[in-house]
Amino acid sequence: MRRPDFSTIVSYAYVIIVSFIILVPFVITFIRSFMTPEGTLSISNYFGIAGVFWPKVWLSLQLAIYTVVLDLVITIPAAYALTRFDFKGKSAVLLTLMGVWYVPGISYALSLILSFYLIYKACLSILGFIVTYVTGFLPIMLLSTIVAFRRLDVSYEEAARCLGASGLKTFLHVTLPLIGPGISSGVILTFILSFNEFITAFLLAGPTGILTAPVKVFDDISHAGMYGFVAAEAAILQLISLTVIFLYLKIVGTRYLKGIVFF
Amino acid sequence: MLPALLMALLFFVVPFVLLFYVSFTEGSSYFFNPIFTLDNYVKAFTDHLPDFRNTLVLASLGATIDVILGYPYAYLLNRKIRKLGDFFRTILLIPLLGELYIAYGLWWLFLPTGPLAPILECFGISSFALLYTPFSAAVALAIYTFPFSVLQMGINLSQIDPVYEEAASCLGAGRFSRFLHVLLPLSLPGLMSGWFMAFGWNIGAYAIPALMGGVIIGQRVLSIQIRAIGLLMMNYGLAAALASTLIMIALVFMFASLKVSRGTLI
Numbered sequence: 085m086r087r088p089d090f091s092t093i094v095s096y097a098y099v100i101i102v103s104f105i106i107l108v109p110f111v112i113t114f115i116r117s118f119m120t121p122e123g124t125l126s127i128s129n130y131f132g133i134a135g136v137f138w139p140k141v142w143l144s145l146q147l148a149i150y151t152v153v154l155d156l157v158i159t160i161p162a163a164y165a166l167t168r169f170d171f172k173g174k175s176a177v178l179l180t181l182m183g184v185w186y187v188p189g190i191s192y193a194l195s196l197i198l199s200f201y202l203i204y205k206a207c208l209s210i211l212g213f214i215v216t217y218v219t220g221f222l223p224i225m226l227l228s229t230i231v232a233f234r235r236l237d238v239s240y241e242e243a244a245r246c247l248g249a250s251g252l253k254t255f256l257h258v259t260l261p262l263i264g265p266g267i268s269s270g271v272i273l274t275f276i277l278s279f280n281e282f283i284t285a286f287l288l289a290g291p292t293g294i295l296t297a298p299v300k301v302f303d304d305i306s307h308a309g310m311y312g313f314v315a316a317e318a319a320i321l322q323l324i325s326l327t328v329i330f331l332y333l334k335i336v337g338t339r340y341l342k343g344i345v346f347f
Numbered sequence: 348m349l350p351a352l353l354m355a356l357l358f359f360v361v362p363f364v365l366l367f368y369v370s371f372t373e374g375s376s377y378f379f380n381p382i383f384t385l386d387n388y389v390k391a392f393t394d395h396l397p398d399f400r401n402t403l404v405l406a407s408l409g410a411t412i413d414v415i416l417g418y419p420y421a422y423l424l425n426r427k428i429r430k431l432g433d434f435f436r437t438i439l440l441i442p443l444l445g446e447l448y449i450a451y452g453l454w455w456l457f458l459p460t461g462p463l464a465p466i467l468e469c470f471g472i473s474s475f476a477l478l479y480t481p482f483s484a485a486v487a488l489a490i491y492t493f494p495f496s497v498l499q500m501g502i503n504l505s506q507i508d509p510v511y512e513e514a515a516s517c518l519g520a521g522r523f524s525r526f527l528h529v530l531l532p533l534s535l536p537g538l539m540s541g542w543f544m545a546f547g548w549n550i551g552a553y554a555i556p557a558l559m560g561g562v563i564i565g566q567r568v569l570s571i572q573i574r575a576i577g578l579l580m581m582n583y584g585l586a587a588a589l590a591s592t593l594i595m596i597a598l599v600f601m602f603a604s605l606k607v608s609r610g611t612l613i
Contacts, residue, residue: 181351298445
């Protein structure tokens with residue numbers, strides 16, 4: 085076996101240390117969630133979580149699932165059109181679809197609240213959360229769908245068309261099954277981001293009176309930050325997200341994340 | 348394509364235009380009969396200039412830490428680390444869980460009764476010197492935006508052929524001059540775009556400044572002020588003016604980032 089040279093050891097040491105620094109806030113929340121005020125370890129904090137927390141977790145999960153499904157439904161045709169056809173004003177369309185990703189969350193949330201008060205009055209309910217998340221996370225889903233379509237060779241579709249399949253049939257039976265794994269990266273990222281979305285949900289909580297799980301955690305931090313049950317709440321939300329990421333990596337692996345969040 | 352475009356038009360473009368429009372009206376007069384005024388912007392650039400300064404200083408501190416720590420990270424993942432490379436990349440996914448958890452975790456870590464205090468006392472630093480200072484907020488912001496800047500720098504570095512460095516090495520350049528005269532000029536666009544991207548995300552953060560001292564008078568940042576002025580004091584005109592200015596700043600930096608790097612979205 086070849087002995088690793090000095091520079092390799094230093095490289096690994098550096099990467100491990102920096103990774104550790106990134107993980108510190110998350111790890112420390114987990115440790116804190118098992119600590120009692122006396123400094124001993126126990127799971128009593130988890131029993132201290134108020135019953136109102138669980139419906140909010142369920143609500144956040146539902147919102148995340150709605151967001152993923154609706155985003156998939158609306159971005160697949162858009163990504164198909166953007167990758168397969170050339171048309172006038174393509175970059176303007178792309179800018180309209182992607183622009184929201186570059187707008188600071190606080191400004192986006194304020195603009196939505198103003199529009200909900202003045203134009204879309206029906207959105208001062210759970211519907212408001214859904215449209216906010218669907219529009220806000222459209223760019224990340226669109227990006228991964230576009231990458232998936234670009235990687236798919238056009239010749240499959242051409243072959244189906246040559247064999248007499250109609251446009252819709254080709255799309256349903258050839259294109260869609262082939263890009264399936266590729267768009268999974270968009271599904272996972274949209275799920276994680278919308279489940280944990282904080283700032284827009286925090287601002288919408290006022291006018292709508294609906295609290296999602298992350299907003300509830302923030303509320304508890306500001307009112308009772310020193311208590312262990314808050315750490316337990318935060319740890320549960322992190323655990324759900326990490327489980328989803330872990331399962332995704334176990335089943336699909338990292339290859340479809342390349343070009344989107346990996347380099 | 349139509350449904351997606353419709354969503355983006357209805358819930359991004361229309362509210363955006365509305366926000367801009369409201370920013371020229373006085374107080375919350377827009378809801379009754381709008382009184383048009385430029386006063387909001389005058390106030391934004393006079394009374395709220397310290398908030399802008401605080402926001403920009405914090406965001407650039409965070410972005411600078413990101414670039415300093417992230418550049419070697421991106422380089423090593425590209426060139427040196429073969430085994431476990433995907434494991435380290437996966438770790439970069441974790442800050443995507445959001446600023447809230449980062450803020451909460453570090454808040455407890457930096458508390459005078461927290462776990463870091465005894466270690467700091469050993470070095471003679473007071474345990475009260477950390478929390479609610481720009482330093483703690485900048486560290487939290489740096490962790491939050493680390494993946495974004497590493498991604499920009501990593502994409503750029505992966506496009507640079509290692510042949511250039513090998514050629515320089517063959518011609519007798521040492522480690523340091525290879526870095527200074529070959530790698531750094533070639534990867535400068537990635538470095539800049541990483542900084543811009545981190546900066547653009549940092550100025551919109553809310554939970555981190557809220558828990559790390561951004562609420563204290565004199566250290567307030569824009570995101571806190573926008574919520575306080577708009578939703579608590581009901582001065583929607585001024586809040587909209589601040590929010591519009593924040594959007595403009597973010598857009599300038601994000602597009603600068605994309606312009607220099609021609610990289611991916613986030």
